[in-house]
Amino acid sequence: MSSSASASTTGSASPRFTDDHVRQWREEGFVLIPDFFSADEIAPILADYERIYGLPDPSGSGRARVETDGESIGAFRPDQFRNIDQFPYEGGREMNMISMHPQLIAFARALLDAPQVHMYQSHTWAKYTGEADYDQVHHCDFSNHTLTVPSDDVTLRTVDFIIYYTDVTDAHGALHYVTKPDAGKILRPGTVFAPEDKQQALKAVEKSAAAPAGTLLAHSIDTFHRGTNLTKPGGHRFTMTVGYKAAGNDMISFHIWQQAAGRNWEAIFRHASPEQLRVIGIPLPGDSFWTERTLKLTRARWPEWDMTPYFEAARLTS
Ligand SMILES: O=C(O)CCC(=O)C(=O)O
Ligand SMILES: [Fe+2]
Numbered sequence: 001m002s003s004s005a006s007a008s009t010t011g012s013a014s015p016r017f018t019d020d021h022v023r024q025w026r027e028e029g030f031v032l033i034p035d036f037f038s039a040d041e042i043a044p045i046l047a048d049y050e051r052i053y054g055l056p057d058p059s060g061s062g063r064a065r066v067e068t069d070g071e072s073i074g075a076f077r078p079d080q081f082r083n084i085d086q087f088p089y090e091g092g093r094e095m096n097m098i099s100m101h102p103q104l105i106a107f108a109r110a111l112l113d114a115p116q117v118h119m120y121q122s123h124t125w126a127k128y129t130g131e132a133d134y135d136q137v138h139h140c141d142f143s144n145h146t147l148t149v150p151s152d153d154v155t156l157r158t159v160d161f162i163i164y165y166t167d168v169t170d171a172h173g174a175l176h177y178v179t180k181p182d183a184g185k186i187l188r189p190g191t192v193f194a195p196e197d198k199q200q201a202l203k204a205v206e207k208s209a210a211a212p213a214g215t216l217l218a219h220s221i222d223t224f225h226r227g228t229n230l231t232k233p234g235g236h237r238f239t240m241t242v243g244y245k246a247a248g249n250d251m252i253s254f255h256i257w258q259q260a261a262g263r264n265w266e267a268i269f270r271h272a273s274p275e276q277l278r279v280i281g282i283p284l285p286g287d288s289f290w291t292e293r294t295l296k297l298t299r300a301r302w303p304e305w306d307m308t309p310y311f312e313a314a315r316l317t318s
């Protein structure tokens with residue numbers, strides 16, 4: 001992938017990622033890009049998170065309290081997964097459109113080396129100091145994304161993005177990760193299982209994904225990482241998890257957009273380009289799916305969607 005090739009998928013904007021980011025993701029399994037999103041892009045989304053999830057009392061009181069020692073080996077606990085909602089969101093245009101941002105789509109294509117990609121996951125996550133013990137064991141995120149295991153072929157894996165809306169320091173529960181080469185020295189290269197007796201060794205070489213608001217973290221379903229605790233009194237961490245796979249990879253799934261038909265699709269149809277809608281399975285203008293019948297029925301179903309390019313490509317004006 002050359003930068004000039006990626007430019008053609010981001011419109012006139014220059015790419016926010018480089019060949020080196022792609023190489024790092026492929027070799028190490030993780031890449032962090034601070035300032036992938038600008039302060040102006042983040043601000044309205046942060047305001048939506050604050051409205052939807054609320055800001056903590058600075059004293060830390062008012063949220064459920066858990067005591068954590070920071071020493072024991074972590075675990076998955078149901079209360080870690082509160083304050084999660086899925087796309088499309090009850091927020092504004094920016095909150096809804098960011099997970100289909102042209103730069104994110106272009107980056108997913110480059111990482112997966114796939115001409116077309118599909119967004120199969122997008123959810124918010126608001127964490128608060130004391131609301132849960134967020135400390136987890138090292139794991140790979142494949143077990144609820146596929147019924148098999150991560151592929152040998154990079155194109156058949158996934159890109160799991162995390163977008164930071166607040167500054168995420170270690171005191172704000174930064175994700176910790178182990179690079180592929182480091183994990184390969186402790187476990188067998190390529191394995192996605194981390195037994196309990198290897199957890200301390202993984203922890204000893206883990207790196208922190210602490211970074212400021214606007215950062216994009218990219219990892220995958222075959223990369224070892226874990227959630228950590230928020231320790232800052234009255235602290236909070238607002239992030240969004242967005243998953244892409246190669247279009248047509250039926251092994252991978254998470255959210256089923258079709259099951260969420262009653263959600264805020266208006267926000268998407270009002271603002272998304274055909275290229276953006278394609279990543280959630282809507283055929284491009286000119287596709288043979290679009291006949292006079294399907295065009296007119298779809299317009300009747302989503303009257304807020306301006307389908308002009310689709311009608312024009314089918315040489316229909318109304
Ligand atoms: O939110 C994080 O920092 C990581 C959480 C995580 O890895 C998980 O729940 O699978
Ligand atoms: Fe995870």
